[in-house]
Amino acid sequence: MAKYLLLKHYRGGPDKHPNAEARMEQWTPEEITAHIEFMGKVADDLRERGEYVDSQALVPDGEFVRYGGEGKPPVTDGPFAETKDLIAGWMIIDVESKERAHEAAAYLSSAPGKDGKPLYEWLEVRPFMGDPSCVE
Amino acid sequence: MISAHLLRDLTPQILGVLVRRGADFVAAEDAVQEALVEAVRGWREGAPDDPKGWLVTVAWRKFLDARRSASARALREVAVTREPPAGPAEHTDDTLLLLSRCCHPALTPASAIALTLRAVGGLTTAQIARAFLVPEATMAQRISRAKRTLAGQRFEEPGDARSVLRVLYLMFDQGFAGAGGKSRAAGDTDLAAEAIRLTRQLAASAPQDPEIVGLLALMLLHHARRAARFDASGDLVPLAAQDRSRWDTATIAEGVDLLQHALARDRLGEYQAQAAIAALHDDAASAEETDWPQILEWYDELAGIVAGNPVVALNRAVAVGHVDGPLAGLHLVEKLPADLPRRDAVAAYLHERAGDRAQAARLYTAAAEAATSMAEHAHLLKQAARLNQSGPSAPA
Numbered sequence: 001m002a003k004y005l006l007l008k009h010y011r012g013g014p015d016k017h018p019n020a021e022a023r024m025e026q027w028t029p030e031e032i033t034a035h036i037e038f039m040g041k042v043a044d045d046l047r048e049r050g051e052y053v054d055s056q057a058l059v060p061d062g063e064f065v066r067y068g069g070e071g072k073p074p075v076t077d078g079p080f081a082e083t084k085d086l087i088a089g090w091m092i093i094d095v096e097s098k099e100r101a102h103e104a105a106a107y108l109s110s111a112p113g114k115d116g117k118p119l120y121e122w123l124e125v126r127p128f129m130g131d132p133s134c135v136e
Numbered sequence: 137m138i139s140a141h142l143l144r145d146l147t148p149q150i151l152g153v154l155v156r157r158g159a160d161f162v163a164a165e166d167a168v169q170e171a172l173v174e175a176v177r178g179w180r181e182g183a184p185d186d187p188k189g190w191l192v193t194v195a196w197r198k199f200l201d202a203r204r205s206a207s208a209r210a211l212r213e214v215a216v217t218r219e220p221p222a223g224p225a226e227h228t229d230d231t232l233l234l235l236s237r238c239c240h241p242a243l244t245p246a247s248a249i250a251l252t253l254r255a256v257g258g259l260t261t262a263q264i265a266r267a268f269l270v271p272e273a274t275m276a277q278r279i280s281r282a283k284r285t286l287a288g289q290r291f292e293e294p295g296d297a298r299s300v301l302r303v304l305y306l307m308f309d310q311g312f313a314g315a316g317g318k319s320r321a322a323g324d325t326d327l328a329a330e331a332i333r334l335t336r337q338l339a340a341s342a343p344q345d346p347e348i349v350g351l352l353a354l355m356l357l358h359h360a361r362r363a364a365r366f367d368a369s370g371d372l373v374p375l376a377a378q379d380r381s382r383w384d385t386a387t388i389a390e391g392v393d394l395l396q397h398a399l400a401r402d403r404l405g406e407y408q409a410q411a412a413i414a415a416l417h418d419d420a421a422s423a424e425e426t427d428w429p430q431i432l433e434w435y436d437e438l439a440g441i442v443a444g445n446p447v448v449a450l451n452r453a454v455a456v457g458h459v460d461g462p463l464a465g466l467h468l469v470e471k472l473p474a475d476l477p478r479r480d481a482v483a484a485y486l487h488e489r490a491g492d493r494a495q496a497a498r499l500y501t502a503a504a505e506a507a508t509s510m511a512e513h514a515h516l517l518k519q520a521a522r523l524n525q526s527g528p529s530a531p532a
Contacts, residue, residue, distance in 0.1 A: 025501045025520035032518050037369055057510055 003053065003094045004101040006108060007124035010060060012085030017120035019113055027114045038111045046093055046104060057089035101125055142187060143172060144258030150191045151255055152230025159199050161237040162283045165255050167202060171195035229341035231256070235334070236296055239303040242289050247282035248303045249310070249327075254279060256337075257330050267311075267325035300338070301351050301407065307331040308355050312362070313509065328359060339394075346398035350408030353398060356391035357414035360384040372515040376423035388418045409438040428458035446476050454482055462490035480506065481516060488523065497523035 024032060046052035063078030080086055091108065095101050105123045113119040147168060154164035171194040175187075184190040238252040250268070253259045265275035311327025335352045342348055364378035373379075395411045412434045420426040435452035442448055450472055457465025465486045472479055484499035497520045504516035 024517055025497070025504070025524055027521055028525050029518040029521045032514060032521055033369060033371065036371075036514055040370070057513075059508055060505055 001094050001096060002098075002101075002130060003092060003128040004098075004104075005124075005126045005128065006091045006093065006101075006105050007126065008088045008090065008121070009124065010086040010088040011082075013122045013124065016122070019117045020119045020121050022114045031112070031114060031116060034112050034116065039108070042104075042108050042111070043091070045107075046091075051093045051095050051100075051104065053092040053094050055089065055091040058087060060086065060088070062086075098127070101127075139183075142183070143175065146188055146191055147172065147258035148231065148234055148256045149188060150195050152234055153192050154195055154199060155233065155237070156230060157196070159196075160287075161234075162287045163199055163202060164195075165283060167195045167199035168255075170198045231334075231337050231341040232297065232300065235300040235304075235338060237286065239296075239300040240286055240289055241296070241299050242285055243282050245303060245306045247278055247285070248299075249307045250275060250278050251282045251286075252303060252307070252334065253325075253327075253330060257334060259325065259330070263325045267327055297342070297345060297348065301347060304331050304335050304338070305351060305354075305407070307334075308358075312358060328355070328362070331355060332359060346401040346403050347405040347407050349394050349398040350405060350411050353391045353395040354407050354411035354414055356387050356394070357411055357418050360387035360391065360418060366511070370511070371518075372511040374515070375417060380421065383418065388415075391415065391418070404437065404441070406438060406441045409434050409441060413438070426458070428455055431455050432459045446472050450476060450479060450482055454485070457486045457489060462486040466490065477506075477508075478503070484519065493523045493526075 024035075027035075043052055043055060061079060063076045063080070065074050065076050068075045093101065093104055095104065102125060105125050109121045109123050110118040111121065150171065151164055151168045154167060155161055159167070168191075171191050174194055175183075175191060179187075234256050235252060238255050239248045243251070246268075250264055253264045253267075254261060261276050261279060262272050264279075265272040268275065270278075308328050308331035311329070311331060332352070332355050335348070335355060339348045339352045361375075361378060361383050363384065364380065364382040365373055367373050391411065392415050395408065395415055398408050399412070413431055416427050416431050416434070432452070432455040435448065435455050438448050439445070439452055450469065453465045453468040453472075455465075456468055463486075466483060469479060469483050469486065480499045480503035484496045484503060487493075487499060488496035500516050500520035500523065504513050504520060507513035507516055
């Protein structure tokens with residue numbers, strides 16, 4: 001088994017599919033509910049398969065922070081400029097293969113959006129660094 | 137087998153006995169934890185006839201052992217001056233004394249809540265960790281750090297009830313906010329229920345303080361609505377849209393009764409005033425029947441007690457919006473700091489009532505972007521979506 005991080009971006013990444021262009025507040029309330037319920041169903045399905053680890057959503061606000069030097073306060077840069085890549089949240093799964101990780105990401109990406117059509121949303125799939133294997 | 141409930145009830149009692157015998161709070165808490173570990177190991181075949189007496193004996197011995205290894209001189213002092221008299225176990229109620237140790241103002245609220253849950257609530261570190269969605273080792277460290285902070289503090293007898301009430305209030309709020317969200321699935325610890333249990337215990341030990349009773353009433357009057365706060369799909373349901381038949385009428389009745397007794401003492405405080413507002417909401421058979429003029433009067437009282445509190449001012453603006461019209465409410469909101477949480481949501485609500493649906497939609501969108509919980513984010517987004525869909529003149 002290997003862990004994968006599925007990253008959802010607010011901004012950044014390849015160009016959006018036309019289905020994903022409308023902002024969420026332009027959908028109907030029912031479409032928003034359907035979308036959230038689908039996300040919950042994906043997590044439940046992965047849980048049932050024994051593959052779900054964790055998922056979290058992030059508040060869009062954020063800043064870059066670094067060391068400010070001896071005895072000085074931290075230096076911040078932000079809020080993020082409009083052009084910067086912005087992560088919206090993630091799901092962590094523990095699966096048998098990279099193919100299976102991609103399949104799970106594709107399932108998540110098929111979440112319904114405006115007019116109930118699949119969003120075709122890009123998700124970044126990143127394998128975790130694992131422990132060294134004891135079986136050569 | 138030992139009952140988890142029995143241990144949970146006994147934990148603060150044992151701690152109270154040790155503290156009253158003169159053990160300092162931090163050392164006593166360590167000793168009680170060690171005694172509990174020994175009980176879990178030693179009671180597999182069945183609990184002793186007098187579990188409390190057993191635990192007091194073992195905890196006291198642990199405390200003395202720790203003292204002995206720490207300092208021989210301290211041991212002599214303890215042994216000479218603090219050896220307890222023989223006789224039956226004491227029955228004094230130490231709840232306020234113990235809570236005031238755990239809720240010492242030198243601690244951050246998060247640390248105080250964790251320590252309170254363990255030392256007085258009798259929860260295990262693992263249970264507390266699950267409630268906060270952090271690893272057990274992290275929670276164990278948080279509790280140790282809190283105890284190290286306390287080790288250097290001076291204590292007053294019997295301690296400050298105000299800081300205790302604040303910590304219990306925050307504990308309840310945290311549990312209430314999380315209920316129904318994903319934290320519901322995360323653990324078996326209901327922080328709101330724990331806060332009510334502890335406040336109930338505190339109210340029983342100090343019934344003369346109307347603010348303690350007021351806080352208990354406030355918690356119950358909110359807790360009574362918990363089944364209606366989320367719909368079947370987990371969405372947050374605002375007060376005005378809740379199915380009031382799902383409110384817990386027995387809990388409301390208890391809260392109202394407690395509040396009336398507290399108010400009769402004629403020493404008003406912030407928790408009694410907030411409980412009065414909650415009671416007026418609970419009392420309305422429908423949102424339309426809400427007695428807003430009386431709610432506004434209570435907000436005026438509350439604003440007098442906690443002068444300059446912007447959160448109270450924001451909630452008061454909603455009441456003003458109902459009594460004097462949405463524009464009067466908006467006028468007040470505009471004077472509040474722009475970064476005040478929920479300011480945009482309140483402004484959106486008042487703009488919609490004033491008929492400006494476009495501005496309301498914009499503000500709900502902004503409020504959704506600043507929301508700090510998924511349930512709130514989705515709720516605010518749907519408010520914006522509803523207004524964007526139905527056009528400028530359609531009814532809500």
